[in-house]
Amino acid sequence: MRIGITSKLFVAISAACILVAVTMGVAVRWSFEQGFLGYLQRQSQSHSLRLQQELEAAWATHRSWDFVKDPVAAAAAIPEAIDAGVPPPGPSGPPDMNAPHDGPPPDGAPSGNGAEPGPPPGDAGAPPDMRDDLRSPGPQGSRHPPFRVYDTDMHNVLQKGPPPPPDAPRLPLTVDGKVIGWLVVAGPEVMFHSADRQFQAQQVRTTWLIAGFAALLAAGVAVVLARLLLAPVRRLVLATHRLASGDYSIRVPDAGSDELHDLAADFNRLAISLGNAERSRRNLIADISHELRTPLAVLRGELEAIEDGVRKPDRATLASLQAEVALLSQLIDDLYELSLADIGELSFEKVRLDVAPIVEAAAESFRDRLADKKIALETDIGAASVIMLGDPYRLTQLMKNLLENALRYTDSGGKVRVAVAKHEHEIQIDVQDTHPAVPEPLLPHLFDRLFRVDASRSRQSGGAGLGLALCKHIVGQHGGTIDALRSPLGGLWIAVRFATLEAKDD
Structure with missing residues (x-):
């Protein structure tokens, strides 16, 4: 039993x-x-x-x-x-x-x-x-x-x-x-x-009667205490059973200030986290399916058009196919690197370097693409060396993802400004663009995976929403911080902060 x-x-x-x-x-x-x-x-x-x-x-x-x-x-x-x-x-x-x-x-x-x-x-x-x-x-x-x-x-x-x-x-x-x-x-x-003997016998009887009454009272108090003390525990047990069955909306009262209150509050936070994780999992599957289906649909349509003779396999057609393949390959590469980041297997080879030339080279590589969209590029790199301990490949990947994001979401005729500065023991890298602006409540979510400001998922307005998530991981592995702010230019301001090599030596 x-x-x-x-x-x-x-x-x-x-x-x-x-x-x-x-x-x-x-x-x-x-x-x-x-x-x-x-x-x-x-x-x-x-x-x-x-x-x-x-x-x-x-x-x-x-x-x-x-x-x-x-x-x-x-x-x-x-x-x-x-x-x-x-x-x-x-x-x-x-x-x-x-x-x-x-x-x-x-x-x-x-x-x-x-x-x-x-x-x-x-x-x-x-x-x-x-x-x-x-x-x-x-x-x-x-x-x-x-x-x-x-x-x-x-x-x-x-x-x-x-x-x-x-x-x-x-x-x-x-x-x-x-x-x-x-x-x-x-x-x-x-x-x-x-x-005397009667008094003694009376006292002995009274003592045992009091002891018996105390034992009965103790049993009654034990029943009440057991029920009162375990009532929150029973609620937690029932809620845990429902949570284990997949009901992430369950909550338990967390009034009070004792350990049971802390346990109930932790349970509620766990239920919220599991609910968010489940929603994220479903959204991730839906987003990945959508992002993979779109280039595949374009490729299939192009190939069917060539088979039907509607389009000729000329240079323009092949370039269109190559662009969709590159987009699909980039999406798969980003997903792969994020999966490596999740399990801590994303490789970093940090060396002593000057980050200013890396930022300048990445910006110059986007100048022509920005000019094609009639977007001006301004750089403020400075002549002083900005020394830090980092992985040059990952830092280049960081800057390209930030500039790619600016390219996709800045209107034609706008401007992108890239700046590098050093203040005491801190390195500042800023990437700002002009309109359109990101709504204030959405700024903290820009680094979430597969998050895009455009809820309609229109591919004309951007990519898969994995670049900024990967940027956050790269910055974190270098011991820095990355924040999304409203830009004085009217668009988005991505502020990256690293510690200098001198600060780490201190």
């Missing part, structure tokens, strides 16, 4: 959120239990210290433990043990202070019979449930841990609650540096009364 990116993103977000929620619940529970137990331990230590101080002060006042027999006096002397009682010797009656105790004594404490203090006989055999009941708060709601007070003979003189466990801490009671008894206090574990 194929799992979509929405499901994957949902699983990733929800799993991460649920893991965080569960981890937080476990950490909160552990922190609560540890903190609650620490809180009880601090309470127990504080109570033990106060009880120890009160017992020592009370003994110092009465100089014996007899005062504990009187509940009123004991309560007044020891407020911390207000609910404490004196253990009876049997089922009832006051305790026997002289009776030996069978329990283990505190560590290092003297014992009358060599034994250590332990729990009172009445508590040692109590069943677990009874011992739990004994740990509940007293009548006055005391929440202090149970304790035992022993005299120096290890007799139990004061008690509260059930007997402390054997490992309970044993604190010596001293007055004037003399041990007067022992205080055994139970740990905070026995303080977990029913209310």
Whole structure:
């Protein structure tokens, strides 16, 4: 089964959120239990210290433990043990202070019979449930841990609650540096009364409920986020499918400022580029077919006329045929060179040269053809050398294409002006002509392949529209720039700029 990116993103977000929620619940529970137990331990230590101080002060006042027999006096002397009682010797009656105790004594404490203090006989055999009941708060709601007070003979003189466990801490009671008894206090574990346990259980349940709710909330948020975040991606996927099927008019919304916006904008630019490329491909095929068909049609017509005897194969007829063949050959040569330029195989052999003589020779080669069309040729070459690094054959081809373009599109009686100048580290070559002018919006397209200002494709007004495209490539390979501007003479101004050899050396 194929799992979509929405499901994957949902699983990733929800799993991460649920893991965080569960981890937080476990950490909160552990922190609560540890903190609650620490809180009880601090309470127990504080109570033990106060009880120890009160017992020592009370003994110092009465100089014996007899005062504990009187509940009123004991309560007044020891407020911390207000609910404490004196253990009876049997089922009832006051305790026997002289009776030996069978329990283990505190560590290092003297014992009358060599034994250590332990729990009172009445508590040692109590069943677990009874011992739990004994740990509940007293009548006055005391929440202090149970304790035992022993005299120096290890007799139990004061008690509260059930007997402390054997490992309970044993604190010596001293007055004037003399041990007067022992205080055994139970740990905070026995303080977990029913209310404490209920509070702890309630907190644990609440923690897990919160963790569960957080996990459900995370799952819901993951669903919403997965849908919101992937909505632009789904639109891009659908648009990509349509683009792959040939629908180049498809566009996706590119609102926003994140990476998805950049991706959508790039997609739209890609669709526009592919659409333009497809239109260019179709136009290229149509233009090439048209340009090849025209000279072939002329050749066929001339040959049929000769076969039918309408025209004689004289010099004029042969010259007409030769002109059409030359035109066809030039078209094929231009297409071939442009195809080489596209794949980077158009050869250039650059040498150090003076470009001024090349421009002047190319201009002079067109003087007669321009004169036949009654177009004047003006040159402004200058006497100074204009040195650059270039291919003389390609630069000659560049100038001939520019002059051919001027010849084809300049009206009879007009003028063509060719100039070469050097300004600092730049070489300027300008070819200007007179009317007709090229409309301003069409100037940037003059260097496009098979582009002609005359949309009717009339061969009387120009060639195939490949010469200027080839010029742009030649100039680019020499590191220069070529621009089409409105000429002050009223026609077209082709401005070519090259860097001098000195500028390249710098």
